[in-house]
Amino acid sequence: MSALSFTAMQRREWRLLLHDPWLFSLITWIPMALGVFLWSIFAQGIARDLPIGVVDLDKSQVSRSIIRTYDASPALQVIKGFADISQGVAELRAGTIYALVLLPENLDKNTTLGSTPEVTAFVNSQFLLIGKVVNSALLQAQSTFTVKVEVKKNLFSGQSVMDAALSSSLPIGTQTTPLFNINTNYAQFLVSAILPALWQILTVALTVLSFAADKRRLGLQVWLADGPVKAVTAKCITLIVVAFCQGALFLSAMYIWLGWPMHGAWSILLSALFLTSVASVSAASLLFLATRDAARGLSLAAAYAAPGLAFMGVTFPVSDMTLPARIWRSLIPISHYIEIQLSQVNYGAPFVTTIPQFKALLYFIVPLLLSLVLAKVVASPRKVAGEVV
Amino acid sequence: MNWWDICKKELKAIFKNPAILLTVFGGVIFYSFLYPLPYSEQIPRELKVVVVNLDNSQMSRTLERMVDATPQVQLVARAHSLAEAQSDFVLKKLAGILVIPENFYLDLLQNKRPTLSFAGDASYFLVYGTVLEGMASAGQTLAAQVKVTRMVMSGQSMVLAAEQYSAIKLNIFSAFNETLGYVNYVIPAIFILILHHTLLMGAGILGGGQNEELATGTVDCYWLKAPVWKLLCVRTVIFMTIYWLLCMYYFGFVFEFYSIPHLADFHQLNLFILPFLLSTSFLGILLGLLLPRRELATLLVLLSSMPMVFASGFVWPTSAVPGGITQIIQLIPVIPAINGFLRLNQMGAAFGDILSLWNQLWLCAGLYGSLCCLLLWNKKRKFQ
Secondary structure (H helix, E strand, C coil), X not given: CCCCCHHHHHHHHHHHHHHCHHHHHHHCHHHHHHHHHXXXXXXXXXXXXXXXXXXXXXXXXXXXXXXXXXXXXXXXXXXXXXXXXXXXXXXXXXXXXXXXXXXXXCHHHHHHHCCCCEEEEEEECCCHHHHHHHHHHHHHHHHHHHHHHHHHHXXXXXXXXXXXXXXXXXXXXXXXXXXXXXXXXXXXXXXXXXXXXXXXXHHHHHHHHHHHHHHHHCCHHHHHCCCHXXXXXXXXXXXXXXXXXXHHHHHHHHHHHCCCCCCCCHHHHHHHHHHHHHHHHHHHHHHHHHHXXXXXXXXXXXXXXXXXXXXXXXXXXXXXCCHHHHHHXXXXXXXXXXXXXXXXXXXXXXXXXXXXXXXXXXXXXHHXXXXXXXXXXXXXXXXXXXXXX | CCHHHHHXXXXXXXXXXXHHXXXXXXXXXXXXXXXXXXXXXXXXXXXEEEEEECCCCHHHHHHHHHHHHCCCEEEEEEECCHHHHHHHHHHCCCCEEEEECCCHHHHHHXXXXXXXXXXXXXXXXXXXXXXXXXXXXXXXXXXXXXXXXXXXXXXXXXXXXHHHCCCCEEEEEEECCCCCCHHHHHHHHHHHHXXXXXXXXXXXXXXXXXXXXXXXXXXXXXXXXXXXXXXXXXXXXXXXXXXXXXXXXXXXXXXXXXXXXXXXXXXXXXXXXXXXXXXXXXXXXXXXXXCCCHHHHHHHHHHHXXXXXXXXXXXXXXXXXXXXXXXXXXXXXXXXXXXXXXXXXXXXXXXXXXXXXXXXHXXXXXXXXXXXXXXXXXXXXXXX
């Protein structure tokens, strides 16, 4: 039997990707469909009109005016007024409202008398992110209302200048600037991290399934017969090219097609993407060759890649992760990649600052070398003889 | 074939299959430790912030100390200009910038309302919120002190002034997850997803593997010889028993271990677990009947995990998600299950409040159960 040349092996890999219906779907419409699905969840970008409820025990002009201020907040919508607290709490527990505001009796009277009545709000923080949005919207609405009341009071009590009246009700003004994500748009914040995590899952799954397809069609022994190192390298190169192109498409969808701001150098970003493709493919090929079984390999790959997003440090900061979490995190290529992506996209950091992440990505050549060794072991006839004996 | 024969063969098919054991037991136990790992600190604390103090008065230094004293932030650097602060921010990977303007103290004395500027990296939502919370709370405390001082100077008694510095006070309490912990937020929902997904994978691997065996025709296909309803009953009961134990492990041991609050009463919890496991088992068996190979179930379920997490409504409000998406996914048991368990166990809802979700799970169970019967019956007919 004449040995297959390296180019012939690569042609074989491409044929496999194009002719196996599952692999073909995995490199064409599945990534697109998942990407569009995830993007469209967050497409609205900013949470609006989150339902809240009020218990108005005062039913005065002041209490109605406070309710209107809440309702006017773009993030909130007062959908229900309850006659007593227990009804409101039941709705809060049932999740139909995200917050319950309690306006006490004599609110109007105490405000006029100047004895600082207290309004109480219960915010559902089981849904942490939504809860925070509701919380800050309530605070903002309340301070708008309070300043309005106090300025009026100050003007009445003889401060004739509007500025001075405002200043004595609010002695220090504050201005907050969200850096790098000016609209505090969640679509950009989450989707720009979700898509890379999804891409890594796809790459890892594709790699395992591609090995599994060869095992199914030819058997590993036969497939590796023409040179295990050559065969595995040919496969990995093909998969790296596919993964890189997929990743580049995701990036261009976000930063070119959707036009999200990108301040860094594409050359650095794409190099990072390339190294991450190599790292993901090499980690996945090690997982398959260690188990040499499609189902077990894919289960391990799932355990490895699926929690990627949690460890990326985008949802929860890396600085507050414990040591074991940081160790596991450093074993996942995408967590190094995302740091490069964020620093490039957000503030175009110079290459020097991203060197540690690039170095970390280079270490992932080790699983590739290990999988070459494993491939040699699997292919060697000695092992077969050993098994027979 | 009698019940006992089917039972023995099913148990053997499940417990002698390393891929199923790895996915079901390995997956559930591994994830129960891995997933909470990054969040074990619960809330971000002492985030690093740079200050640009253009005022340098005693008042501004008091403010600096107040900011530093908040649990949320920690001042780690001092810059002389905004440009310097920005480069520090990028190079040292800081979380925020606080700018105290020139003449801050003077303006405050002259009743001119100086403006403090806070900036945070808004691409990290949690970090941004925490930094702003810390800086704003220090700013507010200082503002309140100034106001009280002014009121005292204009003749009010200290006690009254301290009470009356604001016209109406708003007290915000966190209902449920009171500590705003990240483990308490993510883990209860993710665990439902893990139970659901590993169950789908397990049942899918079993069915897909048996389809492979059928295609090669080498192994005894007991599952096509047994009566359809008996096989379905046995398989469902076995998976439900395994997963009931795993549910108890999660809701009992793991919740205790991470001190996650749990409010549901044991009977009500089980009442909700029942249709959850039933519908999920049926969907898993259905996947197994449809897919020609073992690993494809794992693939499909793996790919669906992120879309399910983000569309389920616990991260991002359902009202902000396009209607089409929220409606399609209602047929997947994990969506009503996440919403139901969160309400029942984390938020202490009455069972009546989640009755519609409970019914939805039974509906899913009915749908997938009958599809399983139909498909299995059809396969059996072809086989004979």
